[in-house]
Amino acid sequence: MEEKKKALKAAFPHTIPVLTGFIVLGAAYGILMTEAGYSWVWTVLTCTFVFAGSMQFVSVGMLSLGFHPISAVLMTLMVNARHLFYGISMLQKFNSAGKLKLYLIFSLCDETFSILCTAHPPAGVSYKWFMFFIAVLDHLYWIMGGLLGSVLGSFLTFNTKGIDFVLTALFVVIFINQWKATKNHLPVIVGVGASLICLILFGPSNFLIPAMIVILLLITLLKKPMEKEELL
Structure with missing residues (x-):
């Protein structure tokens, strides 16, 4: 338990930029889902089990038009093809994570990948648990943002055109942060x-x-x- 606490404490500061970005970005997704007629339950479920960032924004329109499995698979492959290359570069790191490997593979989003490429735990901190908590925290931020957006979307009515630009803004912030680091x-x-x-x-x-x-x-x-x- 002490090992996990140390890893969580070491991981959290690295995820703060993602926290600020995902709350806003996830909220934008939650608002779009509400505008499309989906309750907060569906937003939380997609944020938890899909967790695909840009693909989730695309999926709002796809769900509204009806579900077509082949189109969904092809669109997901096109939008998230970059994860194939992320996964290849993470093979060595994830192979040392034991049972945590499966979750690390599932939760490897752009932002988590960016952090894992440059962040290193301090001496005495387990690297596999350090990676795990970075992934878990980022995942939780996304769920929290989606839930917040769904709640706000059910009370507020405004023009949502262009709201998904926050995704681009978040990438720019992470790029600048990694350049400086x-x-x-x-x-x-x-x-x-x-x-x-x-x-x-x-x-x-x-x-x-x-x-x-x-x-x-x-x-x-x-x-x-x-x-x-x-x-x-």
């Missing part, structure tokens, strides 16, 4: 550069998967130079 900016430059080139070549609707492939290849090729830069 690390000295080695080569991975960021590679990621941004590859994304821009693929955006130009493939267009806004088709650039994501090619960009992820290019980023993965470049990161693999530049692994040693990046590690040397980090040590300087």
Whole structure:
């Protein structure tokens, strides 16, 4: 129990930016769900068992049009294809997590991935429990935000157009936070550069998967130079 308490205490400060973002972002999702006619129960259930961020925003419209399994699968694959690459890069870390591995895989969202890439527990703190509590806290923030939005949405009536922009805003905040937290900016430059080139070549609707492939290849090729830069 003491081991878990230490890990939770060490993990919480790293999740504060996600807390502030997910409360707002989750609330936006909850409001959209209420506007679409779904009660807070459905919002909490989707936040708990789907936990797919941007895909949940897309799913609001899909649910309103009726459920089509094949379309849902293809759309989810397109929107969340980046998680394939997240998972590959997390294999080594998650393999050491034992029984916690399955939950870590399920809860690997963009924000949790970003934290796990740079955050390290202090001496004497279990790394697997440190990762677990980062994932759990981020998950809970999302559920809390969704519930808050559902409650507010049932009392307030206003134009929700553009409210999902908070997702983009959160990514920008996390990007800035990670830039400041690390000295080695080569991975960021590679990621941004590859994304821009693929955006130009493939267009806004088709650039994501090619960009992820290019980023993965470049990161693999530049692994040693990046590690040397980090040590300087």
